[in-house]
Amino acid sequence: MRRFETRAVHAGERRGGGGREPDTSNPISTPIYASTTFWHPDVQTTDRVLGGEEAxxxxxxYGNPTVTAFEEAIAALESPRGGARxxxxxxxxxxxxxxxxxAELSPGGRVLAAEQLYGSTATLLVQIFGSSGVEVRFADFYDLKSLQRRVEELNPRALVVESISNPLLRVADVPRLAELSRSAGAALIVDNTFGTPYLQRPLELGADIVVHSATKYLSGHGDLTAGVVTAGPPYDAALDQVRKLTGGIxxxxxxxxxxxxxxxLPLRVERQCENSTRLAGFLAEHPKVRRVNHLSMEDHPDREVARRTLSGPSGLLSFELDTEGREGVFRFLNALEVCVRTPSLGDVYTLATHPATSSHRDLPPSRRERLGVGENLVRVSVGIEHPEDIKEDIARALEEV
Structure with missing residues (x-):
């Protein structure tokens, strides 16, 4: 089995014959198959392909060669030993x-989700699945004893958590959560957008389904919107059917x-982890910063879990400014020049955002405060620029607070 960096470069590519051109003329980069339909030499072949009897x-x-190449590459990174699609x-x-x-969240079923979820994920659960008859409950996934009692009480069909939470960077104990979900016969769904398969592969830790916003680290350049799900049996067959029928391809x-x-991906994430660690150390010593949330911090509540389940600290951090309300935060954000003000993350650029008015704006203010997403919180997705330029830009902007 080739190493991660090699798989990232080569997985999914269409090389080595099989086309009309001679082998000496095959492209090394998978082409863009901009076609809605594909023809076959005879209608019998079309019948077999549509019926799933022939590849x-x-x-x-239903499928496209360029899309399949990307899917195969992701599967090679998330599940290098195979068994998942x-x-x-x-x-x-x-x-x-x-x-x-x-995960078969049908009316009457229950889903137990981590309280510290991306705001839109929580809203999706409550407004879409909740209105369809699914009972949605939230719990503290970092208090495993309390969570076990909730799982035994509710008997959910699915548990939903982020490998690294947004925006406070709590780290889920995926192996322990997998044990809890298996004991209840529930599916464990892990959003690994922050972790990326470079830092964690949840399927290898016992998760059933792994989700990414590929808009972020996987694509990494802020020029597309995409998502990807990886799972083995029986969930892979269900995902294939959902994709065909709902059409969100x-x-x-x-x-x-x-x-x-x-x-x-491995080059970018490695540099982003290095840069975020240096920036976290700088911010922790700054007089205008109350608290820094980063996995390199000695006081991080999940340091031990992170050591067991992650291979690096992530390129993300968040910090609380020593100010009340959002006015000081807005002055800080507006003063940035190198760092880009945007609600996204995982880009080659360093991106700064105000979670209370972006990722978590749909949540009631009281719930945001309870979760620790205060008005003075800033999230930074550290890019691949020179670390001193990032630090100097943030230092200068902090003078406005």
Whole structure:
């Protein structure tokens, strides 16, 4: 089995014959198959392909060679020993929606989700699944004794958690959560957007379904919107059917961009982890910063879990400014020049955002405060720029607070 960096570069590529051109003319980069339909030499072949009796492509909603190349590359990174398949979607939220459907969250069923979830994930659960008759409950996934009691009490069909939470960077104990979910006969769904398969592979730790917003680290350049789900039996068959029927598929152009971006994932994440660690150390000593949330901090509540389940500290951090309300935060954000003000993350650029008015704006203020997402909290997705330029830009902007 080749190492992660090599798989990231080569997995999914279409090379070595099989086309009309001679072997000496095959492209080294998978082409963009910008076609909605595919023809076959005879209608009998078309019949077999549509019926699933023969491998091939017929209609892009069912599959496309460029999209398949990206999916195979993700599967090679998330599940290098095999046994799982990946399915690409038009966004991270579409991917998460499909994962929840694959877990058979039908009316009358229950889902137990971590309190510290991305705001839109919580809203999806409550407004879409909740209104369809699914009972949605939230719990503290970092208090495992209390969580075990909740699992035994509720008997949920699915548990939903992020490998690294947004925006406070709590680390889920995926192996222990997998034990709890198996004991209840529930599916463990892990959103690994922050972790990436470079830092963690939840399937190897016992998770059933792994979700990514591929818009973020996987593609890594802020030029596409995509999502991907990876799972083994029986969830892979359900995901295949959901994708075909709901139609939230990834386009071939976006799949090609995502596959291209994936090749530099280990390089980017390694640099982002190094930069975020240096920035966290600087911020921890700054007089205008109350608290820094980063996995390198000695006072991080999940340091031991992170050592067991992650291979690095992540390129993300968040910190509380020594100010009340959002006015000081807005002055800080508006003063940034190198860092880009945007609600996304995982880009080659350093991105800064105000979670209370972006990722968690749909949550009631009282719940945001209870979760620790205060008005003075800033989240930084550290990029690949020179670390001193990032630090100097933030230092200068902190003078405005």
């Amino acid at each position: 091939g492509y017929s209609y892009t909603r 990946s399915f690409a979607f038009a966004s991270g939220m579409a991917a998460l929606h499909a994962a929840l459907l694959a 990834l386009g071939p152009f976006e799949a090609w961009l995502a596959l291209r971006g994936l090749k530099t």
